[in-house]
Amino acid sequence: MDEERVILAHGEGGLATKRLIENIFAKKFSNPILNRFEDSAIIKTDGKKAFTVDAFIVEPIFFPGGDIGKLSVAGTINDLAAMGAKPKYFSASFVIEEGLKISDLEKVADSMAKTLNEVGAEIVAADTKVVPKGHGGGIYITTAAVGDVVINVGIDRIEPGDVVVLSGDIARHGAAILAARENIETDPPLNSDCAQLWGLVEDAITSGAGIHAMRDPTRGGLATVLVEIAEKAGLGIEVDENAIPIKEQVKALCELYGFDPLYMANEGKMVFFVAESDAEKLLNALKNNELGTSAAIIGKVTRGKGVILRTKIGGKRKLIMLEGEQLPRIC
C-alpha cells in the first residue's frame, strides 16, 4: 500500500488543509495561543501584540493588480488587521530560485516597501536563501509580523443576530491569477483586488461600530471562511447570494472555467461581524473608504448551525468548505 502523501489540496486552505493542521501541527505544537487558530496570535507582553505569519508562493509572481511582493505584505497586514491590530514590525524570508532576474527581485522588494510604507510598518528582520534551478517557483516569500492590538475582536465574540458585512466584490484575486495563467484578456481589464486593508479596518474601528470579529477571505474564498467561522462560533450564518457583490467579468470567467466564485480567493476583502444596531454605521464607514465602496450587508448570524446560502433563484444551499484543489499557488 502506498504511503499517505502531501497532495496539492493540503495547501488549498480547504478541508484537506484543515485535516492536515488538525492531525499534525495542532497536535505537535499544541498550546492555548496556537489552539485558538485565529488569523493572528495574541501574545501578552506588557501591551497586547498580535504576531502572525504567511508564506507566499503565488504563480505568476507578477499579475494584474499586484505582485508577490505587494501580496506578501498586504496579506500579512490583513491578518493582523483581522485581529484588530495595527501592523508594526515585519520579518521577511526569501527563498529564491536560482535564475530569478535581479530586476524582478527589485520590483518585488519595491512593492513590499511601498505597501509597508502605507501603514507605517517596517521589516526589522530578514533572511535570504537560494535554491537550485528547478527547486523553487521563482521566489517564495514568508512574512511574519507583530502589531499593536487596538480593539479586542475574535470569533468567540460573535453573537446570534450579528450582521455579516463584506467590504466589496468577491473572487477577483483568483480570477485575475487564472486570467494571467491562461492569457485571457477581459474587457474591462481584470485586476486582482490585492490590497492592504489596515486603513479600511481603522476606519471601521473609528466609526465606533461594535465590531465583534473580522476575517479576510483568502484561500478557499468567502464560502470556506464563513463555514470555518460558523463552526468555530458554534452558530449558523445565513447569507443572501443576491447581496454578494461580484464583477461581471469575474462571473463570466468563473462560468467559463467552471469555478464557483464563492470559493475563489480574495486578497483585499474583509468580512465583518457586527452588532445589528451598528451595521449601518459600519457600512457607511466602509463605503467612505475607496477600498469599501461596494461594501454590503450579506447576511446574519443565527442560532442555527452551518452556513446557508439563499440563492438567486430563491433556493437554499448549504455551503461547505472548499474540498480538493481549485487553483494551486493562488497566493
Add this chain to the structure above:
Amino acid sequence: MDEERVILAHGEGGLATKRLIENIFAKKFSNPILNRFEDSAIIKTDGKKAFTVDAFIVEPIFFPGGDIGKLSVAGTINDLAAMGAKPKYFSASFVIEEGLKISDLEKVADSMAKTLNEVGAEIVAADTKVVPKGHGGGIYITTAAVGDVVINVGIDRIEPGDVVVLSGDIARHGAAILAARENIETDPPLNSDCAQLWGLVEDAITSGAGIHAMRDPTRGGLATVLVEIAEKAGLGIEVDENAIPIKEQVKALCELYGFDPLYMANEGKMVFFVAESDAEKLLNALKNNELGTSAAIIGKVTRGKGVILRTKIGGKRKLIMLEGEQLPRIC
C-alpha cells in the same frame, strides 16, 4: 547583454549575499532597526523583545545529527540567543512540495516540537503552502520568533583587547551534510552539531562574565562571521588556527573535497566576545555545559583592521568572506 540574475552564491552567506542585501534589501527596507543587521532585531515594546527570522531549505531534510525541523527551530533560537534573548514565541511557515511523505512531515514537526520544548518556547502562528512537484525541495521552513532580551549585547560593544571564545569544534554541520549527500561513512560517525544553544548562552550569562557580543557562525562558517564582525566593529581580530577545535574526520573530509573548514557551516556553535578579565570565567561556564566541553579561547580583538589568522605553520593569513558558492542548501 544578459540581465544580471540571482546565482547560488547569493544564498551562501558570503560576499555575494552581502552585496545582494546591501544593494537591494538594505535600500528598499532601510530603517534604524533593520540597519543594525544583527542576528535579531531589538524592538522596543514595554519590555525589550528580540524578533528574528530564518528560512531553512537544507538538503537532505534528514541528516546525521538532525533534520530540517530541529534545524529550523535551533537556528532561530540561536539567532535570538546571540542577541541575549530568551526564545518565547515562534511562527512557522511551511512550503511543502507535493509528494512529501506525511510520515516525514510528522518527523519534522516532532523535531520542531522537541526543540521548542527544550527552551519552553511555542509556535503561536503558522502557515502551510504546497507547491507542485518539481517546484520545491521537499519542504522549506521559515521560522520567525520573539524573545525576551535578558542581557544587552551587540557588535558595537566589542572593544580592543576583548577575547574571542568559541564554544566548540567547527565545520561539523557542513561536513555532515556533505557526507550525507556523497554517501560517505566516517569512523567514528560524523554528526551535524545542530543544536539549540539557549541553555549554553544562559550559562554564559549567569556566569557573570562581561559578554560584549555573540554570534553563531552558520552559513559562511567561522571565517565569514569573524570578517563581518571585524568590519562592523571597525576593529581587527587575530585568531590562532591551532586553538580552533576541529574533529579529525571533519578535517579529513574537508581535505578530500578541497573545502576549507573555516568556511564550513556550523549549527550548534557560538562565538563570544568578552572582556579579557572575564575570559576564563566564561570558558569555565561553557565547559561545564555539555554543548561547550571543547570551548576554547581562539583569539583577541585588536585596534587593527580585518581578521588575521595565525596559521599552524606560523604564518599569517588574512581571512576574507566566503566568495561564491561552497555547498548549496546547507541550512
